[in-house]
Amino acid sequence: MGTKKNFVLDTNVILHDHDCLRNFQENDIYLPIIVLEELDKFKKGSGEINYNAREFVRELDLITDDNLFTKGASLGEGMGKLFILTGGMESETVRKSFPERQVDHEILSTADVLAKKYPKTKTVLVTKDVNLRMKARSIGVLSEDYITDKVTNVDIFEKANEVYDGVSSELIDKVYSSKEGVDISDIEFRNVLQPNECFVMKSERNSVLARYNPFTHTVHRVTKAKNYGIEPRNAEQSFAFEILNDPDIKLVALTGKAGTGKTLLALASALSNMNDYKQILLARPIVALSNKDLGFLPGDAAAKVAPYMQPLFDNLNVIKHQFSPTSTELRRLDDMQKSGQLVIEALAFIRGRSLSETYCIIDEAQNLTPHEIKTIITRAGEGTKMVFTGDIQQIDQPYLDSESNGLVYMIDRMKGQNIFAHVNLVKGERSMLSELASNLM
Secondary structure, three states: OOOOEEEEEOHHHHHHOOOHHHHOOOOEEEEEHHHHHHHHHHOOOOOHHHHHHHHHHHHHHOOOOHHHHOOOEEOOOOOOEEEEEOOOOOOHHHHHHOOOOOHHHHHHHHHHHHHHHOOOOEEEEEOOOHHHHHHHHHOOOEEEOOOOOOOOOOHHHOOOOEEEOOOOHHHHHHHHHOOOOEEHHHOOOOOOOOOOOEEEEEOOOOEEEEEEEOOOOEEEEOOOOOEOOEOOOOHHHHHHHHHHOOOOOOEEEEEEOOOOOHHHHHHHHHHHOHHHOOEEEEEEOOOOHHHOOHHHOOOOHHHHHHHHHHHHHHHHHHHHOOOOOOOHHHHHHHHHHHHOOEEEEEHHHHOOOOEOOEEEEEOOHHHOOHHHHHHHHOOEOOOOEEEEEEOOOOOOOOOOOOOOOHHHHHHHHHOOOOOEEEEEEOOOOOOHHHHHHHHHO
16 A cells, blocks of 8 residues: 555546546545536536536435535545535646636646645646646646556557467468367467467468467467458458457457558458348447537438448448449348348447347447446347447547557457457558558658
């Protein structure tokens, strides 16, 4: 147990994680009353931040300790106290440095006053706002990001599949020829293999794409199979189809930069396996344009959402263009859309639903919080497969980054589970221009 600290929470921490009070161990937590006023503005709405605002206020209401506004209310055994500060927290230093009256400056004032009031105890302002952290540093106030759900090892999103050199040609021949695969105990690897890990085995004479199957404890060959007209163009895409088509893998993460084919591969796999599911559902979170709500767009609810869903329709059109206008496959796709067997909609519309026997593809998952990812996965019923795709370098949410978004959080927590698999796509296949822009700009 370290030295006890005082933490002052910014509003955005609560909007990011309504259960944040449980994550500060034995340390005391201070909430300026202005934070509660800010939360009140977010209570109405169907977004994740609105849900978090409501849940936090409900949890706060359960704390009936009368000392909440004076001596602090206990948060439980082994935990610190919670204080709500109602006034008297004006900092002369903050007022001189940042004379404009705004919420951020009032929260910063609270942290500065507490730091001077308790000089022997570290006072830390916790905020997901980078600018506020910089302001705090400029006047000597300690500040940090909310790091409870941050993932520190993000180098896995910069490399492609593992390559094992120096493998004997005889072993590779055996992997090629064996339908059941080669027992894992018969192969020596320099690293411990994760369940469903895909890799390349190379010898001086030949090579093979392979996957470790945790259900059979074997290493077997990965083939370059075509799915609903879409053929893999590189080893990574072959690996993606391998795990996407395996019914035993219930949760899949596909990461990679723009143009690597994440969503297209997932959709093609879903269509190839449509007989195993009652419905194929494609969804993506809505990130408002220019910080404006959907209300500023014209039309009804469907018309407002349509522009955000267009990238999913674009991927569907790519698949449709693989077939002639009179083909059976194209007619089947049209029938599936008309009957509701193939649905494209905003992610917010699946809240509260139970998804059974559904092939569910969640696009742009890097814009989801860890709590949102958990909420979606817990919607999965029997026979459902969930695929999350995203590029952690293209995050549009102001308080998420490459280490704290829900997609990397899910991958970090789920790795090692037999029903989970992750493939990182590195090589862009959209066009030479797209690949050049992704690498140089």
